[in-house]
Amino acid sequence: MIEFQMPSLGADMEDGTLVEWRKKPGDIIRRGDIIADVDTQKGLIEIEVFDEGILEKHLVMEGQKVPVGTVLALIKPLKEAKNVEVEKTEGEVPEKREELEIPHPIIEKKPMISREIEEKTEMPRIKISPLAKRIAEENKIDYSKIKGTGPEGSIVKGDIEKLMISMPQEAEVTEPEVAEPEVAEPEVKPQAPAWDALRMAIASSMSKSNKEIPHYYLEKRMNMSKAMDWLKERNRERPIQKRLLPVAILIKAVAKALDEVPDLNAVWEGSLQRKNEINIGFVVSLRSGGIVLPAILNADTKPVDEIMEILNDLIPRARAFKLRSSELGQSTFTITSIGEGGADKIFGLIYPPQVGIVGFGEISEQPVAEGGMLGIKPVIDVTLAADHRATDGLVGSRFLAALNKYLQNPDNL
Amino acid sequence: MSKYINLSYRDALKSAIREALKNDERVFLMGEDVGHYGGAFAVSKGLLQEFGPERIMDVPLSESGFTGSGIGAALAGMKPIVEVMTVNFSLLAMDQIINNAATLLHMSGGQLNVPVVIRMGCGIGRQLAAQHSHSWEPFYAHVPGLIVLSVGTHEDARGMLLSALESPDPVILFEYTSMLNLEKEIPEDAGAVDIRQAKVLKQGKDLSLITYGTGVYKCLEAADILAGEGMDVEVIDLRVLRPMDEETFLTSITKTHRALVVEDAWRSVSISSEVAARIMEKAFYELDAPVERLCGVEVPIPYPKHLEDASVPQVYDIVEKVTKMLRP
Numbered sequence: 001m002i003e004f005q006m007p008s009l010g011a012d013m014e015d016g017t018l019v020e021w022r023k024k025p026g027d028i029i030r031r032g033d034i035i036a037d038v039d040t041q042k043g044l045i046e047i048e049v050f051d052e053g054i055l056e057k058h059l060v061m062e063g064q065k066v067p068v069g070t071v072l073a074l075i076k077p078l079k080e081a082k083n084v085e086v087e088k089t090e091g092e093v094p095e096k097r098e099e100l101e102i103p104h105p106i107i108e109k110k111p112m113i114s115r116e117i118e119e120k121t122e123m124p125r126i127k128i129s130p131l132a133k134r135i136a137e138e139n140k141i142d143y144s145k146i147k148g149t150g151p152e153g154s155i156v157k158g159d160i161e162k163l164m165i166s167m168p169q170e171a172e173v174t175e176p177e178v179a180e181p182e183v184a185e186p187e188v189k190p191q192a193p194a195w196d197a198l199r200m201a202i203a204s205s206m207s208k209s210n211k212e213i214p215h216y217y218l219e220k221r222m223n224m225s226k227a228m229d230w231l232k233e234r235n236r237e238r239p240i241q242k243r244l245l246p247v248a249i250l251i252k253a254v255a256k257a258l259d260e261v262p263d264l265n266a267v268w269e270g271s272l273q274r275k276n277e278i279n280i281g282f283v284v285s286l287r288s289g290g291i292v293l294p295a296i297l298n299a300d301t302k303p304v305d306e307i308m309e310i311l312n313d314l315i316p317r318a319r320a321f322k323l324r325s326s327e328l329g330q331s332t333f334t335i336t337s338i339g340e341g342g343a344d345k346i347f348g349l350i351y352p353p354q355v356g357i358v359g360f361g362e363i364s365e366q367p368v369a370e371g372g373m374l375g376i377k378p379v380i381d382v383t384l385a386a387d388h389r390a391t392d393g394l395v396g397s398r399f400l401a402a403l404n405k406y407l408q409n410p411d412n413l
Numbered sequence: 414m415s416k417y418i419n420l421s422y423r424d425a426l427k428s429a430i431r432e433a434l435k436n437d438e439r440v441f442l443m444g445e446d447v448g449h450y451g452g453a454f455a456v457s458k459g460l461l462q463e464f465g466p467e468r469i470m471d472v473p474l475s476e477s478g479f480t481g482s483g484i485g486a487a488l489a490g491m492k493p494i495v496e497v498m499t500v501n502f503s504l505l506a507m508d509q510i511i512n513n514a515a516t517l518l519h520m521s522g523g524q525l526n527v528p529v530v531i532r533m534g535c536g537i538g539r540q541l542a543a544q545h546s547h548s549w550e551p552f553y554a555h556v557p558g559l560i561v562l563s564v565g566t567h568e569d570a571r572g573m574l575l576s577a578l579e580s581p582d583p584v585i586l587f588e589y590t591s592m593l594n595l596e597k598e599i600p601e602d603a604g605a606v607d608i609r610q611a612k613v614l615k616q617g618k619d620l621s622l623i624t625y626g627t628g629v630y631k632c633l634e635a636a637d638i639l640a641g642e643g644m645d646v647e648v649i650d651l652r653v654l655r656p657m658d659e660e661t662f663l664t665s666i667t668k669t670h671r672a673l674v675v676e677d678a679w680r681s682v683s684i685s686s687e688v689a690a691r692i693m694e695k696a697f698y699e700l701d702a703p704v705e706r707l708c709g710v711e712v713p714i715p716y717p718k719h720l721e722d723a724s725v726p727q728v729y730d731i732v733e734k735v736t737k738m739l740r741p
Contacts, residue, residue, distance in 0.1 A: 129670075129700055129701040129702055130697050130698045130699070130700045130701075131670050131698060131699055131700055131701040132701060133698075134698045149741070150701065150702055150741055151702050151703065151738065151741045152741075154702070156701045156702065157670060157701045
């Protein structure tokens with residue numbers, strides 16, 4: 001049996017609330033499927049699954065908040081479930097089933113087993129008396145949505161009994177493979193995380209950064225003439241929606257430079273640990289305030305065009321709090337960019353446990369001396385903040401030099 | 414149907430001592446001022462005249478000395494009732510009680526048992542200030558080898574001593590001086606009582622009030638008031654503080670699912686902490702709310718009446734607490 005766990009969507013994530021199950025017991029799970037929506041401090045995230053099989057059972061109910069690593073569901077691997085799958089695909093159309101909500105109270109096939117697992121995993125902090133909880137479990141009642149009337153708003157026996165009376169009698173234990181479709185609940189709308197929660201997440205990871213990471217800072221002004229010409233050339237025949245923005249080329253250049261200076265594409269966890277993939281996280285500012293940090297995976301291997309497409313898809317979703325689990329928490333290096341009309345330079349704070357962050361200021365025309373001549377050129381002030389435990393200034397300097405090299409030779413990107 | 418008689422707590426204690434002295438020649442009473450003075454609280458008044466100085470024995474102000482003598486007499490085959498005037502002075506006799514009375518059966522490999530009964534006047538409520546208002550039930554209930562009884566009702570004042578004298582092992586009897594003048598009706602033929610079990614004094618279904626000593630009548634009174642408000646609480650008198658009868662209160666909680674423990678003793682490391690711990694250990698899945706406690710305020714007991722009253726749970730505190738628990 002595969003244990004599907006609450007994923008970590010960033011080093012600072014401690015727990016998440018399971019808002020909605022997208023798959024229910026008996027559903028076929030394919031690699032990349034979205035299995036659930038989880039509410040985190042960073043918004044409502046679609047959680048993807050990277051195993052294949054049949055969803056055996058939910059262990060966490062909708063509305064429950066559980067720590068990272070908690071087993072959320074059991075998935076029967078495809079091999080074990082093969083016979084069942086054949087039966088299923090013949091019998092029913094899976095797509096249709098996917099829209100269905102799990103019934104609640106959740107029908108648990110083996111309460112004893114669930115009790116054991118429950119003891120292993122940490123339960124969320126629902127205030128419920130031991131007696132009420134026992135009765136709820138014995139009667140398979142989902143108590144996660146009840147408002148308690150006991151001390152400190154806790155759920156007490158009476159609350160469970162009231163619910164049991166008001167609830168229609170459920171059919172007895174149903175085989176998961178032939179689970180009866182239940183009336184779908186209205187779809188849960190993506191919602192912004194509590195303002196405080198996002199702010200607190202930023203506060204805690206930035207405090208950690210400032211407290212624990214001895215930053216060193218380097219700065220280099222880079223001539224963007226070649227890069228801008230290259231972009232202009234590319235954009236000439238494109239419709240507006242498909243035009244490349246400087247940020248795409250900057251991301252690609254950073255990824256390539258990291259490939260040359262791999263010590264910055266790493267995390268510090270007691271020692272420098274290089275990462276194999278180059279996943280560039282970039283800071284997206286929210287209009288309501290706050291930031292989120294989606295990542296472009298394997299940015300070094302993706303053409304600039306593709307990076308631009310990804311950005312066009314990611315940024316609006318990030319602002320709408322509709323990111324997927326694979327897009328969060330996997331970045332190995334961060335870019336922060338101030339955008340147009342803002343400050344000339346930005347000095348970033350490293351997002352732990354990463355070891356570096358590049359800051360791009362606004363691209364502006366400046367007098368530049370070059371080859372004995374003074375000219376007006378588009379330039380960008382690039383800063384690097386790096387973790388001095390992990391690397392020294394020389395490494396950072398090599399990185400900025402490599403970055404500059406790519407920006408001066410955009411054809412190599 | 415037996416007849417009921419009206420009796421003060423003091424008279425109930427006294428009639429128990431009289432009956433014990435009559436029943437068994439080996440029984441004698443020893444303590445400070447128990448003879449000529451009639452007892453510091455007049456419990457033994459008249460007994461010297463009735464039974465003579467051999468059996469009603471005045472002793473010097475030397476708790477360690479005379480308690481030790483009592484223990485020695487018990488070892489030698491007598492059945493002494495040692496009266497320590499108040500529990501406060503028993504601190505001086507603790508070495509005898511704990512190191513001799515409680516351990517000798519064990520130390521002698523089962524050869525020597527110590528059938529001594531030690532009575533102590535105790536509790537607060539008589540404006541005797543910090544040094545004379547202690548509630549040391551938790552101290553003694555802590556010690557293996559002792560049987561610790563709390564006399565919370567008139568029936569027990571009448572009967573516990575008689576049963577204690579039957580015990581082969583040392584018994585500590587806590588008698589509450591604030592209740593001495595309190596009169597209650599008890600059956601005319603009341604006598605020896607069980608000293609192994611707690612007692613449900615009032616049945617109820619909403620909450621278990623668990624208490625002992627002076628808490629018993631307070632809880633019963635609170636239960637009456639609460640009944641008028643539609644709250645049906647069960648009242649349990651622990652009676653035996655060691656070895657504690659947990660069956661009775663665990664059974665009660667299986668019915669009520671809520672418990673409030675009431676005592677005069679200081680809150681920390683008390684009888685109520687023990688009760689709460691056992692409920693948690695053995696009836697956790699029966700609990701519908703956290704176990705609550707009302708205990709003595711953790712200060713030296715004050716002298717002024719209003720402050721003394723405020724330092725231990727009163728009837729209205731119990732009513733208020735129960736109401737809060739049942740109607741949050």
